[in-house]
Amino acid sequence: MSENKEPGMAYNMSKLHKVMAVLSFIFFVTTVWVFLDDYIRPWKAIQVEAQQIKRKHTDDALKAATKELDGKKLSDLDSSLAKGQEIVSGRKAEIEKAEKELKVVLTKLKAQTIKNGVLNGDVSAANFQYETAQGAHDHKTAEKKLEELTVLKKEFILGKDNSKALQAEEKIIRAKLADLNKEVISTEKEIKEFTMKVTLLKAAKATTDINPIFAIRNMPFIDYLDPTIKIQQIVINNVTDDRYFRQVPKVDRCITCHVFIDQPGYEKEKQPFRTHPKLDLMVGMESKHPMKVTGCTSCHGGEGQRVNDFASVAHMPDGEKQEKEWIQKYGWKEPHHVASPMFKLSQTEAGCVKCHADVQLVKGATVLNEGRMAIEKYGCYACHKISGWGENRRKPGPSLLKIAGKVDKEWFKSWVWEPRSFNKHSKMPAFFRQSNNSKPEFIRLNMAEVNAIAEYVYDKSKPYVANEKFHPGNAENGKKIISQVGCLGCHGVDGLEEQSDKVKAYAGPWLTGLGSKVQPDWLVSWLKKPSHYQEDTIMPSMRLSDTEANDIATYLLSLRNKSFEGLTFAKLDTKARDELLAEYNSTFDTYASAVSKVAKMGDREKTLDLGKRSIGKYGCYSCHNLEGFDGYEGIGPNLTKEGSKPITQFGFGLQHQIPAQRDAWITAHLQRPSRWDEGIDKVFKDLNKMPNFYMSEAEAKKITVALLGQVSDVVPLNGIKRFTAGEALYNEAMKVAGKYNCMGCHQIDGLRGDILKAYADDINQGPPRLVNEGHRVQTNWLYHFFGNVEPIRPWLQIRMPSFNLSLEEKNKLVAGFQQGAQQGTFEEPEMTVAWEPGEKEGAVKLWNSYNCVSCHSIGFTKDTPLAPNLHLASKRLRPSWIKLWLKNPQGILPGTVMPSFFGDDGNAPIDTTVFGGDAPKQINALTKYVIELGGKTTTK
Amino acid sequence: MLRELVNKLSDPIISFPLVTIGFYFMLKYYKIVGTKKFAYWTTALLIPITTWFLADPNFFSIIKTPDNIPIIILLLLVGFVTWFAIHKAAENDTRIEAGLCPIEATPENREKVWSWPNLVYTELFAMIACTAFLVVWAIIFKAPLEESANPTWAPNPAKAPWYFLGLQEMLVYFDPWMAGVVLPGLIVAGLIAVPYIDTNPKGNGYFTFKERKMAITAFLYGWLVLWVYLIIVGVFLRGPNWTFYGPFEFWDFHKVVASFNVNLSEIIWIKMLGVGLPKNLVVREIFGIILSIAYISIIPPWAAKATKAGRELFLNLGATRYYIFMFLVLMMTSLPIKMILRWLFSLKYIVALPEWELNL
Amino acid sequence: MSGKGIAQKVRDTQVWKSIFRHGPPDNARNRAAVIAGNVFLHLHPIKLKKSGVQLGYTWCMGGLTFFIFLALTVTGLLLMFYYRPTAEYAFNDIIALREHVPLGIMREIHRWGAHAMVITVWVHMFRVFMTGSYKPPREFNWGVGVILLVLTLLLSFTGYLLPWDQLAIWAITVGSGMAKATPFAGNAGPGAMLARIGDFVMVSDKNDVRFQLLGGRFVGEPALLRFYILHCVFIPLVVGVLIAVHFWRVRKDGGISAPL
């Protein structure tokens, strides 16, 4: 082709055109491609599918509504409309005339409006000029202007009047017109109302049509005009994301795919179209966490801003099955570069912690609450700081200040060495004989440490003399008492496994092998008066008689652990001791000089020194009161922000079978912390010191949920529910209640009441449930009651113990209950009973007809009482509560034996003869009567 | 008393015709205006008047606003350059009448000189002077800064940047689509079209008035009266609620001016014919529509036939240029026409179709 | 001492010679060389008509406009070091310029310069019209000039928003409000009502030209960012290119206007 070249040309022109054509083609294809690449998004398909689902739902509703429509009525209406039209068309001439009149009036009105507008402007302007002249003290001009103004104003008023007259005229004519058309208008209106629902549904259905307009609206390029398929988002101003130390409002676009999350009626659809399962608590408009305020990722975690792919959102599958399903369905993969992936479904409640940090138990959050109870049980907070867990919590283990008076040293060593060999329910974790310290050379050193710890503890132990003497009693009776008075609210007991397993008490230790452990005298005095041995114990006094105490002790002492008794602990290996001490001393020194330094110490001195260092090393002082450790911090890492700790900061060791996820690590860690050292050659002092609690997987998972929620996100003040003064006091009271394990027995406002599970047959035989207790009882009475417990329900075998409450704690409880129920301190404490004429007679009649004394027999008959003494009611109960109680007892305590005398709604009294069956009056009278029983002064 | 007179005179109703008349006389007697004597006398007269103006606290407070400084500079500069251009044109015209060439075309001015240093140096001087001027300006006047942005309350009056105030002033007479979109668009298009419409070969490269009266008159009217004058009104004479305030008037928030404007359709159907407004929108506005169309489509052919100037223009320009030129001129004059209709008849819209957002 | 002065010695160095390829412009050859050999000066002709340097004839307004544009570019670039176009910080940064940034007067120079540029460009146009310098062969360059004038106004207008004070947002609100009346493209303009099918509104406040300009339905943070980018990058680039065209055309169309 080169012969075709023109002179002065390097290339053949047609060749250039060909190259141009090919390149342009490629260019064109890439242009189309880039458009499509931008346009095609997975969430669009989901929204189209959602539209179809909505269409189906609307269609169903429409069909139902159409079916409901009374066809006959509709045809009647239609025919009456036709009739009406006929009638109205007969009045054609009249209507036309009226319309003509209307037109004339409207024209006049319009003309008048224009005139008035001009006048209005003139008046305002003249007014301004007048005022300006006045202001400038130009009285001459002012006067002139005033004259003008007066004339204008008069005209204006006339004009306005004229307008009003015309408007009135218009109204009359319109009314006339309406009257002339009334048959048609009213029927039309009736038809419209009658078919309203169907019309609306039809319109709703029309919005789901897939038609050309839908296609145009969502077409590439022009989908900016008014698309129906679009990203939906919620901007949450009160919950923020941290972006380089700046708090930026969260943006959640989850609803782009979870289209119906806040709309009831889609509960049965497949994901992502399902309605939120707890609409009344979450997401729903009327719930406490409305969608637009709380958003999605505030609770669930994950990447709320992402919409383009399932995995980048950081959806997390719960379990292998779901993982497989997701991989297959959505191409799910482990999220990378995501700070906080979503909480797995079973861990969702972790999301509550971020905002509900300072409360003990969150209502409705079952798993989380159980996790928090487990933390309480194992005392994690003692070694690990966790914000929200209070700074001055009690130490979870028993005091060792007088330990020598309780157990002997040999027992102590064996116990520390391996607590589970004595008590398989032990909450005391195992530090030794773990997979990372079971090499013979480590065991040798560990045993030296245990020996030294025991020497130190016993060296510091103060003498203790029991204040009771043990006299063997009836073990069977003791066992019965234990099962009845309420010990099981805090303790599991050998021989009572069935009940204990139901209650799952955890505040106190499981009682086993006591005969192999404690001195009998100590046990009796402990039972009689726990604070004699340990001043700050939470163990209450059950006000046991000597016989009862001895019976219980006899039973407990009969529980023995023979194999443990036979154990003897090896003697202190002084070589190992010296090695360890030299190791400690060589931290800042050469080993040789450390050895020589140790050699200069006395034998006893060495042992005690190692004991103290070992206690410090294992953090025993965190859980137990011990002398010499004031001001020592817990040895565990701070867990306050555990849920936000970068995954790279978790040491997985060689445990490759554990997925590299925060929750998996925590669960594995809790179950067997020593695993991280496995297969790694570590020196003795560097071994992982976290002890083994032998937790079940279920428990570990629950604690994991509670810890996962400990995220570092800063929630702005207005994003968190702020306590009112009353709620704050209630919260404080609940902390005290938590400390003394009140909820081991009492269910307080629906939470816990562990022991009630042992009373499943008859809940009324268990400890009373406390609902809005601050409203039920008077403040003074409650305060008094805590100091001097007196039986209220003598038929119950379970006893309210006498707690060793401090004054502050007592006040907190009383004030918290009272404020939590929003009651005044002194509501009607001295209410005088003022009877209306005839009221008292009615009250007496009711008293008899409702037969109150059949249960509230105390002070009336000799029958066994089944209900509290009403003579005490006026001192104990608030009258306003008595009324509520009378009205609907089942509403307050479902399953109570108190009958409902006033029907389910509290308005239908059984006895209709008194006060004409007026329920409020009856309730009032009965309340007064009950209060009078307490010996209040009566006035006529 | 005198102040009140000035206040009254500066109301656009009066000042606009005054400015127009002044403009007419300026061009009619441009040779007198273009003398140095005239300039000296005017300056001598303006100095005491300005001093008197400045003595008024209300006027001074408006003048001294930092953002108004550029407008004052603009005013002084426009005043001077207008006179200067007229002066130069008058000089040249006298020479042309005498059969000489314009000064710029004299052989000595056509002589070639070195760019270095003649041009480069003068440019440098201009830069230095300009920099010095800007720095001094910046030192004396702080750039304005008001309260931080708050979308929930608007300052009153809310004014656009000063160079757009001509447009904002047009908003009083036209709807935004005309004042803000169509008219500015036509200004730009018209300006670009100028060299293609103005086929007059004379006056290329030198100041003259005589040789291109039509072009200069049309341009200067648009520039001085419809642009600069309106900016001055917008900056100095429009206060809260875009109400007119005289130069000596305090911007009293409560000032109310009697104004109630009526549409052409209302005037005709209700006031004149006494019948109500027809329901059909087009019928309702038919008079306005006919008038508007007639204004654009009838005047140019009529002028081309019936008037002498029109005939000449038509012959000189040819049909296309003629119609484009007439269209632009008519659009320009629509503003003064609308103003005058407003003042005389309180006319709001000639065509009022708020239903279609189409008001004229 | 040697016969040569220090100045001469410097001029004889290789460095000097590599930069300035000619002697001092005091003779015809060097005067030509200085213009032709300098990238910045070579837009000038080597010689021009005398009228072209007469201030009374040219008024130097075009040159001043260009110079102010350069000054604004420099001051503007410097201001960008301290200014963040976000709703949180914009206003504070302006205060910073006013209160503590060294030579924060840069902002005053920038702002007054912007006003001055509007004025000089207007007067430049006025002069060009009055001397009939748009006539052939300069028609095209006049058109370029008109566009440059419009762009100058837009530059000033977009910069007006950046201080993010009341003056700024309301001036821009008023100014950009006119865009919504654009026929068929603004939601309050004639014809907008026609562009709808059922509830599919093709011209609304969410998709009209005003929205495009502001990136939102009102003057908000997106508007601030858009105006910032238009002001600092987009329009200056276009203006720069057009200025080059403008100057090139001045040279090609017979130099600075003179009688032809």
Next chain:
Amino acid sequence: MSSDSKQSLNRREFFSYLTVGWVMFTASVGGLLSLAFRFTYPNVNFEPEMEFLAGLPTDYPSGVDERWKNSYGVWMVKQEGKLVALSNICTHLGCIPNWLPAELKFKCPCHGSGYYMSGINFEGPTPRPLERFKVALQPDGKIKVDKTKIYRWEKGEWENPDSFLEV
């Protein structure tokens, strides 16, 4: 092959490649430019919400309801068989008037503008009545108030069926 036919063949070839090449080039450049245009319209924006669900029409008693006043700046007014959403911005200078139930009027505390329950002005400096927002029924019977659509009395827009609900 004669030179004539060769030339004409070349020409045809020339034209077809030329046309294809440049048409595609123009189309692609146009496409990319339109991409830039589309780029200026964001798919998501962060402006405050202008729509809200206001419950059922039956939730509102006759008269003025103030439940949305603070959150959305809207009064729901039920009167003469019509339910409307009135803006609570005074048309004078943008203050927020109060509803005075005793006098059955809205009164602006700033400059004393007064409006009837219907929103029509009758006293004070205000030049025009309060504005109405669009109200529409959802299929579930709930009201949706759309604040982006404004209806002004003086423009005759209160006749628009979207500006009220018949109840």
